[in-house]
Amino acid sequence: MKVTEIEVHEVMLEYQDFLAYQLNHYYGPAKRVVYVVHTDTGLEGLGESGRAEPSEVVEEYIGTNPFDWVGDEMSLGLGTAMYDLMGKSVGVPVYKLFGQRYRAWVPVGSWTVSTDPVRMAETVAEYASRGYTWMKYHLSPFENVIHQTEEMETVAPEGFKIHYDLTMGGTDDHIPELLEKLSKYRIAGCFEDPLPGEDIEGYVELRQRTTLPIVLHHFPMGATYEVLRRPADVYMLGHAKIG
Template sequence: MKVTKVEAFEVRVPWVERLGEHMGKAGMPPEGAHRFVYKIYTDDGLVGYADGPDARDLIPKIIGHSPFEFMLDDSLWPLQVGLYDLMGKALGLPVCKLFGPVYRERVNVAYWSHCFPPEVLADEARRAAEAGFKVHKIKIRPAHDPVEQVKAIYEAVPEVQVIADANCTLWLVSKAVKVAKELERYNVFCMESPLPQQNIEGYKELKSKTVIPLAMHMGWGSGSEWTPNPITAIESRMVDYFVVEEHGARAMLNSGVLAETAIGEASA
């Protein structure tokens, strides 16, 4: 099986009308999401599908080659899902079987909202609950009071858990502690990146002063000046969860190894 052709379709998806203005105010592109969808053809008639950013410059690298040649080549990550789609189809296996045993049959999927006003989040939370979501992830930024945002969701659908992602914008431990203590009365699953992530001691202090679990973002710069090396974060016990946003199959497998190291047993 060799790749013979790749078609790239540029896709622009506008935000739903009720949220367009709010997405723009939150700093997102006002015109909506801009993606590419890829159809990868092979000489045996199979077709694999992927989506991601513009990776048309990578297409020549896979033409004439077997998808199996690129199993752990994360430099091709925008096309990699399509290559794995082809491998799974060729072997008659679900793609997860190409990485190891299946750890669980079901996983939670969170509804997602940007940093919207409380009344908008309340409406979105009701929509999320009606659609069957049990977790609602929101952005908390200086533009709105995070306590009022979470309170609005709780009053609308108290059974839905909230992930409050500050993107490091609470800045000070004292402020993060104040916000966390006020959020404890609501159904908060965790606070993600409340402080700049290199502030390991700050996270440990915050963790000691709230019952709300803490999470940090891992990927796109882990080990750089803005976020600690994941091993350092694990050893310091600065957080309870990692939100993994790595690109590629090898990076995903490495994240699994880190998880096993952190808890001392096989995990996913």
């Protein structure tokens, strides 16, 4: 099996109405790239990523066998398409190429970005009505997170939790004091990236001081040495190539 052609499609998707205002102001229009990889056997592989790879990267895959890209370190989107082809060629789900299945389902949370407290509360109410029990959002120094939390708590049903993403500097507040204040609200769930990723000592101390889970997403050594220091309760691996 050889790759013969790769289609690159840039797609623009509209935000749902209840999210359009804040996401258009925060990110602008949503653009994704979809790859359709054709082979000489007739199988097609699909991959998706945030931006298109340069043409010279795409050309690297032409004429190769998808299995040449096990542990692909060149492109997340094209690497995903290669794994799609690997699974299809042997007639098994892709996870079987990695090992045993650990779970049959995964929980799914909701997501938004920082905006005024009233819109934050409206978003919580909408997500809760759709059955979600968690909502993550990126904090901003232009909005008061305490005011947001108080407004969201007025509409959040029992058990609904907020995943605060501080983006290693999304607020100018003193972090230990801020997390202590937020932890007192019933909807507070966890805190992601409250400090710069390289401040492992700070994370170790902060984890000892806060009562809610600390989530570490951006770390300089790829969750290796950092994990041994136990700076967080949860480690998020993402935005990385497959290998």
